[in-house]
Amino acid sequence: QVQLMQSGPEVKEPGASVRVSCKTSGYSFIAYFLHWVRQSPGRGLEWMGLINPSDGRTSLADRFQGRVTVTRDMSTNSVHMDLSGLTSADTAVYYCARVGTTASYHYFDTWGQGSLVTVSS
């Protein structure tokens, strides 16, 4: 079955960077876009960006441009999200999510379990 397994929780100091990883299985990795969505009490569910695993092209929400990098690893069918310049406002659960269709309709039928990132000094 389709599965997205994310990396574990992280605690980072302000100003640091964090990498959250998402290993996929159970389907053709290159056939479906993958997205990053985060959730915090203050900001709810917030779309961060996407990657097309077939060519590595990404699209990011404006507010994350310059701070977020999304990459894929074809050898492990994984995607990674790097977030730099962390502040307390980045404390959130980060999800990777797969789109539900090979067409360009960006709703999410499969989600990772979430990765808690805590930013604290």
Added chain:
Amino acid sequence: EIVMTQSPVTLSVSPGERITLSCRASQSVSNNVAWYQQKPGQAPRLLFFGASSRATGSPARFSASGSGTDFTLIITSLQSEDFGVYYCQQYSNRPFTFGGGTKVEFK
């Protein structure tokens, strides 16, 4: 950015009731709306896409409708497992955006 506004924020209900959740977009999103259910400590679960197309595993007591700017999720004969927070999402335009959620709690 398209703003998705959900109402009500909270619904206190009894099992067996019928409930209606609303989602309004700040501009037309055609039928590019999805609905999700989220329970504490879990990731969201897809219920509907394309405004009214049922996702695999979405119970038949759930239905969804709408187009343009106004969307509705209806749950008939609420079951105990239906508690949680329900979110709508538009995927018509980037950035893709979610509503603030409607929390369904039991009296």
